[in-house]
Amino acid sequence: MPKATGRSRPWTDHRLAVEGMAWKYRTGAPWRDVPERFGKWNSIYKRFNRWAQDGTWEKLLAEVQKQADAAGKIDWVVSIDSTIARVHQHGATLSRGTQGAVSNHKNLAVEPPDHAIGRSRGGLTTKVHLVADGRGRPLGMLLTGGNVADTTMLATTLDTIRVPRAGKGRPRVRPDRVLADKGYPSKANRAWLRERGIAATIPERDDQIAHRRKKPGRPIDFGNEQKGRYKGRNVVERCFNKLKQWRGIAMRSDKLARNYRAGICLAATLIWIKTDLINTA
Known part of the structure; x- marks a missing residue:
């Protein structure tokens, strides 16, 4: 946790303050x-707010991920999906510009012009794009407006994975395999994964199958083996279920996307710690 360097008075107890935030x-x-x-x-x-601005919450989440990776407790067959959070009227009072996104490692102090708020069928909403490991714990995430299509954010969401090494070396950024639903089966997404040597388990939509029948092309391998792997995709849904047990995440009342993301990082960090304690016990 941050130390009170350069302050006129010391911090009060960090544990008590974090319990208040939680x-x-x-x-x-x-x-x-x-x-x-x-x-x-x-x-x-x-x-x-200060820790949200300087990236402290992301550093804490990265630290628990680093410890889990050093112990070999991360399942690198990951699942990707998104979920919608309604924006409370108290969180939609700031003026909004063009569309943006806030991720976990690229210039954390920058607030997106639209504050990750968009208008969709449900009104003003925020979309949380998330990657979960094979045990249902958040590896990376970013926020956009609720009107942003999932398929356009696959590469950007996977780019938020940065698990530091316990010793020297670059952070791990590539999973072994990606499981995704029919919201992500574009040619661009498959090509992006193939270029990086990441295996994919993504079913085709019915319209894509019908289009290939008219213009024959190379079929997507989605046989029994792939169907068996695809059953594991529900871990990302279980991860969303855990996060949305927090009412401040299920309904966004934060004006700034940066602060809303910090709240998700706080909840995600506690999920990692709790899961690790359960597995240890």
């Missing part, structure tokens, strides 16, 4: 309603 996102309550037993709500919010 309480806020777990319940979906406003910051002003954080109970006094965790400390002053304004101090807790300022600390959370």
Whole structure:
């Protein structure tokens, strides 16, 4: 955790403050309603906001991922999908520009012009694009407006995977295999995965199969072996289920996409820690 260097007064207890932050996102309550037993709500919010801006939450998530990777506890057959979160009226008060995205390792202090809010059938929504490992834990994620198509974000979402090594060496960024549903079966996505040597288990849509019958081409291998692998894709759905147990994530009330993403990183870090403790026990 960050140390109070260059500050006029020391931090209050980090554990108590983080418990207050977790309480806020777990319940979906406003910051002003954080109970006094965790400390002053304004101090807790300022600390959370500061850590969201300097990338502390991403560093904490990367640290627990690094420890799991060093222990050989990451399943690199990953699943990718997205989920929608409705934007509360308190989170949609800022003016919005053109479409943007906020990821976990490229210039964290930059807020996307649209604050990752878009208008879809459900109104104003945010879409969370996420990659989960084979045990249902978040490896990488990014936020966009809810009107952004899944298929256009596969490469960008997979690029958010950066698991540091315990010793020297570059972070691991490539999974062994990617499992995805019929929202991702474009030629561009398959070519991108093939160029990087990443195996894919992605079924074709009915319209793609019908189109190939008119203009014969190389069929996609999706036999019994691939169907067996595809059954493991539900881990990403279970990961979303865990994250959306937090009401502050299921319904976005944060004005800034950076802060909403920080709340997801907090929940994701606790998922990694809890899963590791269960497996150890």
